[in-house]
Amino acid sequence: MKNPIKVSNAVIKRLPKYRRYLEELKKKGVDRISSGELSKMIGYTASQIRQDLNNFGGFGQQGYGYNVESLHRQIGVILGVDRDYGIVIVGSGNLGQAIANYMHNYGTGFSVLAMFDVKPELVGRRVNSLAISDFDELGVYLAENFVDIGVITTGAESAQRAADDLVKGGVKGIWNFAPVDLQTPSLVALENVHLSDSLHSLIYYINRTDNLQ
Amino acid sequence: MKNPIKVSNAVIKRLPKYRRYLEELKKKGVDRISSGELSKMIGYTASQIRQDLNNFGGFGQQGYGYNVESLHRQIGVILGVDRDYGIVIVGSGNLGQAIANYMHNYGTGFSVLAMFDVKPELVGRRVNSLAISDFDELGVYLAENFVDIGVITTGAESAQRAADDLVKGGVKGIWNFAPVDLQTPSLVALENVHLSDSLHSLIYYINRTDNLQ
DNA sequence: TAGATTGTTAATCGATTAACAATC
């Protein structure tokens, strides 16, 4: 794998999709695929697919294409999903629980280590046999345990406080679902899922008769 | 408002963010703002903000800037969030319920009309006093009721079937949370929230020491 | 070998930024 000096965000956002399609192909027992065939399935141009992959090295073979199994694995390595991540969930309402279940059922790759909430009625409740802790214990927990990722599924009002605790506690990445733009140091990776923004842009397209997007 | 021939997707994705910040300003009692000040808050260049807004018309005034209240309202009109939308949720697990609660608490703008699930143990259960129906009743429900948006929070295996029923039932937009790329006619607006893709790109950035993104 | 398909360079396209005249 080449040393990726600087790969554009647009490319990174496409990698999981490539991996997802390769997983499908693997399941179907397909063992080789050309950029042209992938293009037809995914909808990106063959040229773009080859460009994207070549940011990280030449995974294909002229005249043959790509080996499905190997490319799937290598994209996994590039993304870093070939190892395990410890996760805490801050905000244990429906959304937090949905994510806990997702991680739990997904099987390998993610371990939900702890969940937190401010609401007394949620504290102590069990989600997949893990008891929800009081939000105030977040700082102490992080000081005593190694955690890779903090998921913020609190309301907007608690989100920045949660982020501050997570950063202080040394997490490497924050997956934020609260509808605010968090202030975090650039060394902590931040990925936002702004559901209300997403819904609003859906509504925009609904109101264009010609939504060819 | 100008007749927007074709506004790029990138612009549309930024509109909800502008609106969110203007809402904040409104709450704080600020009544005018320049593109330069907005730029400092949001992080986009002043030039970009002015370009974006001018896709839809001149909302500002030279020497003054933009009226917060008026710009907020006008972006609402552009997005179409100035009226109400009827929604059905297909897949009533944690994620579906989280979205139902979100719509419910958000107050105005969205009405969850019905929820569906394949699992017998979920059918009949109430979420905000709305009983979950059997997935098989989706088609009939849509034939008899007018629905704007269908939310797909099923597993991957049922998602396309849900989408087909929704399209047949005449919804105008689909908000898809299942980790698949749905096949839908271009007249139906489609917005995907691929949580696993989002998580995977977070993991990529976690593994770069210099994640200046 | 001949055909297929990659890896990579060059061309194009689109989006962002800069600049500034218009004007409140």
Added chain:
DNA sequence: TAGATTGTTAATCGATTAACAATC
């Protein structure tokens, strides 16, 4: 009026697509 700031055109930048030589 003078200062501020927009609306808009032009310049730049980056990402996508096209083309094709390399090579399996």
